[in-house]
Every structure is written in structure tokens, then in C-alpha cells.
Amino acid sequence: MASLDTNDVLVARKAYNAGLVQDVSKERAYWFPALVLALLLLLPALQFTGNYNYLIHLVLFTASYVVMASGWNILGGFTGYISLGHNVFFAVGGYFAGMIFARYGISTIVLAPFAGLVAGLLGYLVGQITLRVRGPSFIISSLALVMIFRILFENWDFVGGAAGVSLKANDLPVQWAKLPYYYAFVLMAAFSVWAAYRIKHSKFGLGLRAISKDEIKAESAGINTRFYKTLAFAISAFFVGMAGAVWGEYLTYIRPNIFLIILVSVNMVLICILGGKGTIAGPVVGAVLLVSFNEFFVATLGASEINILATGLIMMLCLMFFPLGIVGTLARLRKLPRILNWD
Amino acid sequence: MAEVIQILILGMALGGVYALMGSGLSLVFGVMRIVNLAHPVLIMAGAYVAYWAARLYGLDPLLTLPIAAVILAATGVILYKLVFEREARSAKYSEMTVLLTFALAMVIEGALGTAFTNTQRVTSPDYATDAFFIGDIFIPKGQLYAGIVSLAIISALALFLKYSRFGYAIRATTQNREAAELLGVNVNFVGLVSFAIGIGLAGAAGSLVSFVFSFFPAKHWEWIAVLMSLVVLGGMGSIFGTVLASFILAVVAAFIGAYFGATWSTLTFFVALFVVLLVRPQGIFGEKPELA
Numbered sequence: 001m002a003s004l005d006t007n008d009v010l011v012a013r014k015a016y017n018a019g020l021v022q023d024v025s026k027e028r029a030y031w032f033p034a035l036v037l038a039l040l041l042l043l044p045a046l047q048f049t050g051n052y053n054y055l056i057h058l059v060l061f062t063a064s065y066v067v068m069a070s071g072w073n074i075l076g077g078f079t080g081y082i083s084l085g086h087n088v089f090f091a092v093g094g095y096f097a098g099m100i101f102a103r104y105g106i107s108t109i110v111l112a113p114f115a116g117l118v119a120g121l122l123g124y125l126v127g128q129i130t131l132r133v134r135g136p137s138f139i140i141s142s143l144a145l146v147m148i149f150r151i152l153f154e155n156w157d158f159v160g161g162a163a164g165v166s167l168k169a170n171d172l173p174v175q176w177a178k179l180p181y182y183y184a185f186v187l188m189a190a191f192s193v194w195a196a197y198r199i200k201h202s203k204f205g206l207g208l209r210a211i212s213k214d215e216i217k218a219e220s221a222g223i224n225t226r227f228y229k230t231l232a233f234a235i236s237a238f239f240v241g242m243a244g245a246v247w248g249e250y251l252t253y254i255r256p257n258i259f260l261i262i263l264v265s266v267n268m269v270l271i272c273i274l275g276g277k278g279t280i281a282g283p284v285v286g287a288v289l290l291v292s293f294n295e296f297f298v299a300t301l302g303a304s305e306i307n308i309l310a311t312g313l314i315m316m317l318c319l320m321f322f323p324l325g326i327v328g329t330l331a332r333l334r335k336l337p338r339i340l341n342w343d
Numbered sequence: 344m345a346e347v348i349q350i351l352i353l354g355m356a357l358g359g360v361y362a363l364m365g366s367g368l369s370l371v372f373g374v375m376r377i378v379n380l381a382h383p384v385l386i387m388a389g390a391y392v393a394y395w396a397a398r399l400y401g402l403d404p405l406l407t408l409p410i411a412a413v414i415l416a417a418t419g420v421i422l423y424k425l426v427f428e429r430e431a432r433s434a435k436y437s438e439m440t441v442l443l444t445f446a447l448a449m450v451i452e453g454a455l456g457t458a459f460t461n462t463q464r465v466t467s468p469d470y471a472t473d474a475f476f477i478g479d480i481f482i483p484k485g486q487l488y489a490g491i492v493s494l495a496i497i498s499a500l501a502l503f504l505k506y507s508r509f510g511y512a513i514r515a516t517t518q519n520r521e522a523a524e525l526l527g528v529n530v531n532f533v534g535l536v537s538f539a540i541g542i543g544l545a546g547a548a549g550s551l552v553s554f555v556f557s558f559f560p561a562k563h564w565e566w567i568a569v570l571m572s573l574v575v576l577g578g579m580g581s582i583f584g585t586v587l588a589s590f591i592l593a594v595v596a597a598f599i600g601a602y603f604g605a606t607w608s609t610l611t612f613f614v615a616l617f618v619v620l621l622v623r624p625q626g627i628f629g630e631k632p633e634l635a
Contacts, residue, residue, distance in 0.1 A: 082438060084445065133620050136378040136441045140571045143380075144616045147568045151610050262564055266449065269442075305461070305560075309453025315446035319439065320426070 032339040033193070040186050047175050056178050060250070062291045063185035064243050069271040069283035070192035071239025076269065077278035078205060079232045080212030081131065084265050085142030086240050088126075088149045089119040091259035093241025094248035095159055101249055102165055108249040109184045112242045119241020120234040127233030131226070134215070150260045164255030167248060181250040185243070189284075192239050197280050197342065199235070208232050212278070240268070263308065270315050276325030280342040285326055345479045346601075352482055354597030358590035359490025360548070360555050364566070365573040365585040366497055367544030373517040373580030374537040377427065377440045381448040382545055383566035388451060389415050389549020390558050391459060397466040397553075404466050405492060408550040415546025419539040422447070427538070428531075448563065455560040465557040489551040496547055497586060500540075504582075513537050517580060565609070572616035578629030588627065 040059060046052045068090065076082050093115040097108040108115070130141040154162040170177060199205045207228045210218035219225045248254040267290060275286025297310045322329050330336040331343075368382045392411040393404040426443060433439045465471075471485040504510035515523040516533045524530045552558060573592060577584025592615055600608030619626060 082442065129617070129621055133624050136437050137575075137620055137624055139438070139441050139445075140378065140568075140575065141617060141620050144568045144571070144613045147565065147613045148610065148617070151606060151613070155606055266445075273442075305453050305456035307453070308449050309457060312446045312449025312451075312453060316426070316443060316450065319443050319446065320429070323433075323439070 028341065029338045033342065037186070037190050041183075044179050044182060047179075051175065053174070053178060056182055058291060058295065060178065060182045060185050062287050063182075063189040064247060065267060065271055065287040065291065066189040066284050067185065067192045067243040068240050068268045069275075069287055070189075070196045071236040071243075072268040073236075073272050073277065073283050074196060074199060074208075074239075075229075075232050075236040077272055077282070078200065078208040078212060079229050081134075081229065081233070082139050082269065083142040083233075083236075084139055084262070084269060085145040086236070086268055087260055087262075087265040088145050089123055089237040089240040090244035090247070090264060091149060091153065091256070092122055093119045093244030094254050094259050095153070095244075096241075097245030098165060098167055098248035098254040099159060102167055105168075107180075108245045109180060112184065112188070112245040115245035116238040116242035119244070120238035123237025123241075124230055124234035126237075127230040131229050131233060146260060146262065146265065150256055153256045153260060159254075162256060164253055164258070166253045167251075169252045178250075181246055184246050188239075188242060188246070193280060193284065193342070195235075195239075196283075200280060200343065204228065204231070209278070263311070266311065266315070270311065270318075272325070273315065273318055273323075274325055276327035276329070276331075279325070279327040279331070281340045282325055282327045285340065289326075349480050350597050350601045351594060352480065353486070354594035355590060356483065356486035356490045357555075357597065358593030359493045360486065360551050361569070361573055361589035361593050362586040363493035363496060363544065363548040363551060365570050365577070365589055366500065366582050367541040367548065368570055369574050369577065369580060369582050369585040370500075370537055370544070371541035372574065373582075374513055375427070375440075375534050376437055377444065377538075378437065378571075378579075379541070380441060380444040380567055381451060382444075382541075383563040383570055384448045384451045384455070384560070385415055385418070385542055385545040386549045386552055386566065387455060387558060387560060387563050388418070389546035390553040391455060391464075391549070392546065393550040393553040394464050394466050397468070403468050404550045404553050405468075405488065408492070408547050411546040411550045412543040413546070415549070416539040416543030419542025420535065422542070423535050423538045428535075431531075448567075452560045452563060459560070461559045461561060463557045463559050464553075466553040468554055471554040485554050489555050493548070493551060496544070497582070500544070501582065509533075509536070568616060569609075569612045572612040572619070574626075575616055575624075576619045576626050578626030581626070581628035584626060584628035 040063075043052075043059065044056065046055070068086070072083070072086050075086075093112075096118045097111040097115040100106055100111055101108050126145065130138060130145070133141060153159060159165060170180065172179075199208075207218065207223045207225075210221065210223055211225050211229055215225055244259065248259075251258065271283055271286035271290050273286070274289055275282030275284065293310070293314065294307065297307050298304075301307070301310075318325070324332060327336065327340060331341070364383075364386055368379055371377055371379050371382070389411040392414055393407050396402040396407040396410065397404060426447065427440065430436060430439055430443065468485075470488060473484040474481040475484060475487070476482075504514055512523065512528045512533050513536075515526070515528055516530050516537075520530055523533075573588045574585050576592065577586070577588035592612055595615075596608040596611040599611050
């Protein structure tokens, strides 16, 4: 009987795996996200023909939520730790870059990666503490985090307390004033989606998904779960912090009641739930939907109270009837259009 | 010395109110394993019932307390039937219900805000601004009455749980749902009734809150972390633990407020929540670290 050489088995295995990869990549419609990105980069050319500032603002707003939701998704979607307090990192990023901008005039777009790193570092430290508990306890601890930071920022005179700090608006003509932030957010959104894709397809991402399925089994399979989930927390905080940095300058002020309100963190969660937690395209689909919903409600109903009511209602209905989100549900039914299959 | 006693009394009086605010939350978690983030906003709804009864008909909040409790308990039944019953078989039940109650909290907050605006409200019966004086020490009547009523309601609840047959069933379900079902307890009905009682307690707490604190719909986010800290410190599901934790934290917060300023007194609850989750996630009286 011919003995099986281990090497032969490994080689066969590798060839088989390579075949699988080809199969998937043949199906994948790379051209679609590339086309969307190209169109978005060319969109400001419309400004030559008239005033499209509102459209620019909407795309910018959506892109900012894509950055945040993609970041949140790394912790909440891949790893399964639902955080309702990620706006803390939004605020930390915004305040870090905003304060340096106010004092030394360095553009927040340049500072964004550093603000992200600061937020990521804070995320790592917070994660060391709060990731010891799971499930509802983790969710509650994330809410407490927001409350603590809100009180701290409102009473910290150096950053302006509850009144916050006003930032200088740029002196570009009004037609082009939004463009630096527009490009910053669109590129950050592209980067965050790409990063989420790379993470999901790495060994690290596999470990994260194992944690979300069953943490104890993942641990006994040799995954350093503590380190993996803390790192996931830090990476997700990085993206949220980066978005916060540019958002402050775009608004021209940083203030606790803009950055540290619950609606910001709820939107991140809701976008991922709507689009599909743990998918790559989910945050993008969710952000487009949520921003459209928001514009619709504000335009037709006006009051922000109704906006809160509608946001909550959409979240409830989605959780009750489509817990997998749009991308997730379609994928399960095998009806996901190829152009949205980014996983 | 008089100052210390004074702060102690003020803290205890607030602790009594917190105890009622937290006990409904604790009951619902104990029986249903639902971390009800909508509890504070339901308390808010109870407060609005008391406020409008006082404003429109001049009724005393302490008199309208049973009405608020019944209205909210009915709301609880509807919510249970509409939302939570169908989630019972969900695979990620506890996580799912947290998110659902969170969304529910937003819905109710939005509804209250739309109907009553975000103006600060408070009911002001005569006793709300009055006080008893014993030497140098004063006891605010409003908080004293609220504390007494709250403790009376909690005692009644404790007696009901301890001595009535239905109370047995509730406690059995809290301890072990499957075993209780095997022994013939209709756990679904027990769940429904305890959910209604829990939300009813929120309504009762709301009537007391209406003259102890000023309130507006968005304020419930602050209460969420406060109430969670009580329930987590006491041990989720243990009503006695919640009551004890309310007194401990309220007194500690009163001292911190007196010596370091009111801002930091609120922070006490949030920091306590954090520390308890890290050091002893099951709280004082929690037996198994089910939440961890």
C-alpha cells in the first residue's frame, strides 16, 4: 500500500484552496465599488455647472457614517461585542484634532490619522477593562462610558466645557468650501471598507468571527481571544476617531452635545443592523439608507423628536423582522446581487 | 457632625426613590432575563401621567400613583405581547432584547418629546418644597414621603413574592425557568404578569419622581446608567440587593456631592457601575455570574 506523504496532502490542499479563491474572485464584481468611488471623486465637477452644495453635503454625511459604521462593524459585527458607546471615540478624535487645529492651525485632515491613533489607544485601554464582560453587561458598560465622558468633557475647562470650542471656517469660496472635507471623507470611507475587507479575510478576522460564534471554543482552539478582541476594539475606535477629527472642522465647532449624544452611536449601530452586521457592504448600504431616511423625515416631519421616534421604530422593526439586515438576509436567501457581494 | 447626619438623611431619602425605580427593572430581569433599557423612559411616562393629572385636575401625585401604575402595567402587557413574546425563541435572546429595549426607549422618548416637548417639568404639591426641622437638621418632606411610599410598595411586593402562591411561581421561574416549567408553572404567564408588575412599578416610581426631580424626555439616558448601576451592584434579579445598592450609592453620591460638587455626585453611579462590572460582575447578591 502506497503510504500517503504529508507533503502531498498539503500540496493538494493548497491547490484546492487556490481553486476556491479563484472561483470566488471570478464571481466578484470589483468594477462596481471602483465605479462608485470614481463617480464620487468626480462628483464635485458638478459645481462648475451650478450649486450642488446640498448634494455634496449628503454624500459627505453618508461617507462619514460609512467610516464610523465600518469601524463599529469590526467590533460589533465581526467580534459580536455590541457597543452603544462608540461616540466616545468620535468625540475624542474630534477634540484631539479640533484643539490642535484651534491652537496651531494644522488642518484636521492631516491630523485625522493621528486622532485615529489616539482614539485607538484609548479604545485599547477601555477594551482592556470592559471586554472582560460579555453580552448585556458589555452593552451597559459602553453606555456608562458615554455618560462618564460626557460629564468629563462638560466640566473640562481646557476644551471649553459644555460650550465647546469654535473652529475657524476655511476661507475658500463657498462653492469649494466643502470639498476638502468631502474628499477626506470619501477617501476615508473607501479606506475603511477596504480595511474591513482585508481584516475579514485575514487570520485575525477569522479569529474575531470565531469569538463571535463561541468565545470559549475559540479560546480552546488556541486563539488569544483577549488580545484579539481588544485589538478589534482599538481598530474600530481608530476609524471612529478619524471620522470625528474631520467632522469637527467641517461643523466649525466641537461641543459635547454634538459629539456625545446617544443618537450618534445609535446611528452607527443602526446602520450596521440595517445593512447587515458583519458584512462588508452592510455599512455602506445601511448608511445610504439611514441618511435617506433621515433627510426624508427631517424634510417631511421636521422636528428632531419625530426623528428619534422614527429611528427607534426602524431599529425595532429591523431587529424583529430582519435581524440579519439587508445584505445578510439577501445572502442567506442566495439572492444577493453580485455587485453587493463584497465579502 | 450635624452636617454628616444631614447629608446622610438627604442621601437616604433619595435612596428610597431610587430603590423603587430600580426594583421593577430587577424584577423584569430576574424573571424574563430582559435588561430593560426602556425602564427609565417608562418611569418618565409615569411621571407625565402624574404631571398632567396634577396640572389638569389638580390631583396630588401620591393619589394618582395607582392610576399611573395601572396605565403603565397595561402598557407593559401590550409591549410584552407585541414585542417580547416572539423574541423568546431567539438564539441571541439577551443581546437581542437589550437592543430591542434600547430602540423602544428611543421610540417612547420620541413620542413623549413630540407630545409634551422637551420643557423641564415638575409637579409641585405643597410638601415638595416643605421640610421638617429637627434642631439644625432638616428633612425635605417631598423626599421623605416619596421614600416612605416607595419602601411600602417594595415591602408589599416582597410579601407578595414571599407568601402568595403566584409569588412562589415567580420566584421559582427566576431561579430556574426549565425546572419551574417541569413542575407545572405556566412560565409564559408568569413572565407576562411579572413584566406587567415591573412596568407598573416604573409607573409608580414615575409619580414619585415627578415631584422629587424635574424631568424632560431626553433625561432618561442619564437615569439608564444610574438605574443600571443600582441593579448591577445589587446583583441582577435580586430586589433586596437593588434596594440595598440604592441606599449605598445614594448616600455615597450625596457625600461626594456635598464635598466635591454636584457634578461629581452623578459620576459616582457611572463609575460604580464600571467598577462593579469589572470586579464582581454578579454584584452583591448575584449568585452565578450569568451576565459575565
